[in-house]
Amino acid sequence: MKDGELDLCGAESGGHAPDMPYLAAGDSFTFQCAGCGGCCRGREDLVLSGYDLYRLARRLDLPPKITARAFCRSHIGTVSRLPVLRLAPVKAEGNNCPFLSGGRCAVHEARPLACALYPLGQEISRDGTVRYYFQKTACGGKAFRATLADYLAAQGVAERERCDVLWATRCMELEQQAPGWEAALGPVILRRFQAKLADALYYRFDTARPWAEQFCENLAWLAGERVRLEAMQQTLLSKKRMDAFKSINNGGTSDE
Secondary structure (H helix, E strand, C coil), X not given: CCHHHEECCEECCCCCCCCCCEECCCCXXXXXECCCCHHXXXXXXXXXXHHHHHHHHHHHCCCHHHHHXXXXXXXXXXXXXXXXXXXXXXXHHCCECCCEECCEECCHHHCCHHHHHCCEEEEECCCCCEEEEECCCCCCCEEEEEEHHHHHHHCCHHHHHHHHHHHHHHHHHHHHHHHHHHHHCCHHHHHHHHHHHHHHHHHCCCCCCCHHHHHHHHHHHHHHHHHHHHHHHHXXXXXXXXXXXXXXXXXXXXXX
């Protein structure tokens, strides 16, 4: 799967489909699971949120940036224009998830949201409204039946929902701002700002401190960095215009 096919919302062709019913808290659904780890094999589409990376880094007792370097790959989203992080599949093992070990998840208690949700999908709107839907699976094995509320609680999704909503809504706000900074910044300084974006969204975290408060601090820091870099860009443009003006004047003087 190419990087351009994935953005912060996952696969560009993925998401909710008409045959995936939305579920209310008390609605029940049934699915089968053989516990074989098949849903972790041949996966190239596991996009991480900043909170996902934070949880993995805390589980591995590593800084987020080191965790990402070891287990992820990144690119700029085609639609969002934000840094996108996904788990890097292990090509030598058929593009399996890097945390699949012996048919089991080696980081199960810190698994990403997409894994904890399965076979459910999640939608978060700009106003923070959360909806869940059921995705039919082709798995065999033991049948499980649960209400949405019970399943979300059992998988730890309900506990982390506040952080997931904060991540999604703030990223949607940044996505709306992206055309502004791309228009204001030249290629060199834009790359600097994109590195700052990645720091704010993924790396500038201490796993000994709560994620949400650091995320809000990072966004405030990022806003300041944007102002600073846009001012730097304007200074460079002014200098270029001044140099061009001097060059024209000097040329005119020598001709006389």
